[in-house]
Amino acid sequence: xxxxIAGTENDSIVDGPxxxxxIFTQGCPHNCPGCHNPQTHDFNGGNxxxxxxxxxxxLANPLLDGVTFSGGxxxxxAASLCDLGKRIKEHGLDIITYTGFTWEYLIENADENNCxxxxxxxxxxxxDGKFEMDKKSLDLHFRGSSNQRIIxxxxxxxxxxxxxxxx
Numbered sequence: 001x002x003x004x005i006a007g008t009e010n011d012s013i014v015d016g017p018x019x020x021x022x023i024f025t026q027g028c029p030h031n032c033p034g035c036h037n038p039q040t041h042d043f044n045g046g047n048x049x050x051x052x053x054x055x056x057x058x059l060a061n062p063l064l065d066g067v068t069f070s071g072g073x074x075x076x077x078a079a080s081l082c083d084l085g086k087r088i089k090e091h092g093l094d095i096i097t098y099t100g101f102t103w104e105y106l107i108e109n110a111d112e113n114n115c116x117x118x119x120x121x122x123x124x125x126x127x128d129g130k131f132e133m134d135k136k137s138l139d140l141h142f143r144g145s146s147n148q149r150i151i152x153x154x155x156x157x158x159x160x161x162x163x164x165x166x167x
Contacts, residue, residue: 003084037072071100
């Protein structure tokens with residue numbers, strides 16, 4: 001299986017707690033003004049890579065605490081990320097997925113074709129919401145604007161509503 005990515009970061013400390021391998025997916029429908037990664041918006045940009053290749057890069061770093069799916073918009077390539085995510089979880093690493101969609105939108109629009117629910121289930125945490133320039137804050141951990149939420153996916157799926165974490 002393949003995925004279109006803008007790039008990777010082997011040992012990020014800004015995309016979630018601990019040392020993280022971050023995958024920047026290519027393609028985003030949100031086009032948020034002030035986006036940190038505008039080069040990831042074009043759905044035809046970046047490079048197509050095999051997820052086996054990405055998985056081997058992840059395994060090659062013994063210092064990782066987890067993997068972060070960022071973007072672009074990861075939910076535009078949910079099926080590929082689910083396949084990769086299952087392998088990551090088998091090796092004991094946690095997964096954080098960033099999205100410009102809201103938790104509620106993803107739950108309401110999940111179906112058997114788009115793999116939204118599966119990507120939510122494989123993620124330990126989701127950081128949701130579009131970046132909003134008027135709510136930008138440098139005081140937030142792992143988020144760019146105050147409207148974005150850190151959501152505990154397991155607890156949220158169990159309770160049926162978004163369970164917010166404060167890191």
